[in-house]
Amino acid sequence: MMGLKAHAMVLEKFNQPLVYKEFEISDIPRGSILVEILSAGVCGSDVHMFRGEDPRVPLPIILGHEGAGRVVEVNGEKRDLNGELLKPGDLIVWNRGITCGECYWCKVSKEPYLCPNRKVYGINRGCSEYPHLRGCYSSHIVLDPETDVLKVSEKDDLDVLAMAMCSGATAYHAFDEYPESFAGKTVVIQGAGPLGLFGVVIARSLGAENVIVIAGSPNRLKLAEEIGADLTLNRRETSVEERRKAIMDITHGRGADFILEATGDSRALLEGSELLRRGGFYSVAGVAVPQDPVPFKVYEWLVLKNATFKGIWVSDTSHFVKTVSITSRNYQLLSKLITHRLPLKEANKALELMESREALKVILYPEG
Incomplete structure (x- = not known):
């Protein structure tokens, strides 16, 4: 792969403004997916992370666990949850959490959202180590091979789908119980x-x-x-x-x-x-x-x-899939939740809007 220059807003110190940084990406790990972020949701919990109130958050980190985007490259073969082969140009959404599949909660109690080894993009995955891009406040993200992905279409509303990846899936988990x-x-x-x-x-x-x-x-x-x-x-x-x-x-x-x-x-x-x-x-x-x-x-x-x-603690892949299904039938209603749309470089303003409750939901656009 040719070298790619990605940019992101990075949290380097709690309670200090996010910093705009560039990252050079060459080869991505085997089985990974390089995705161009087209829509990133700003969650209320991002404010808690910014304030240092979430003990899971390492520094430095690219925040953002709600995203939707377009596949740039797949290193190897990767299929979505419906068995469709992913290729460059495909639009996708993904489950923000990756569970280990080996622990008691994954294998025995069948409650993977409780996996103690759960990795979450934009929450407990820092950006100090290559390939750096592990959060959605970014132009690109590199998804691990274990990430659960769903292919969507050009007709889908990526802003609403991105927003649904956290609050939507968690709400569905609450009803699913x-x-x-x-x-x-x-x-x-x-x-x-x-x-x-x-x-x-x-x-x-x-x-x-x-x-x-x-x-x-x-x-x-x-x-x-x-x-x-x-x-x-x-x-x-x-x-x-x-x-x-x-x-x-x-x-x-x-x-x-x-x-x-x-x-x-x-x-x-x-x-x-x-x-x-x-x-x-x-x-x-x-x-x-x-x-x-x-x-x-x-x-x-x-x-x-x-x-x-x-x-109700977070959500798992089944909730993610069911949320995409319900969301896709209610784009017109759910788009009303989005009160602000900002370019990525204004991520600090987005956090302020969420903290003050002036915004209900903010969507960031990396190139907007």
């Missing part, structure tokens, strides 16, 4: 960030009868309604009791069948546990960093209700 059909069920979603809003589209796609969103931003609640929520409740304008009454009225006094915590705040459980019906299911997916403990009523909320509380 529910052991029943969603037909006839009432789903309550706490939070209207990307995770919660993907949850709205997934709940609707899986056949939920009522989808209710609780959040504090009028703009995000309006968006939740536009993409399929039946009822939205502004937690800044209503009391806990008013919200509880609204949900009890809809559910004939029972409470929600399924609740998705997508706020990122452990305190959401204090309200959500009162909204859950007896025998209900609570997926806690938004709490992504350590927080203060919350006072939990074990008897009233857990035992008496015979409730299931399920922690």
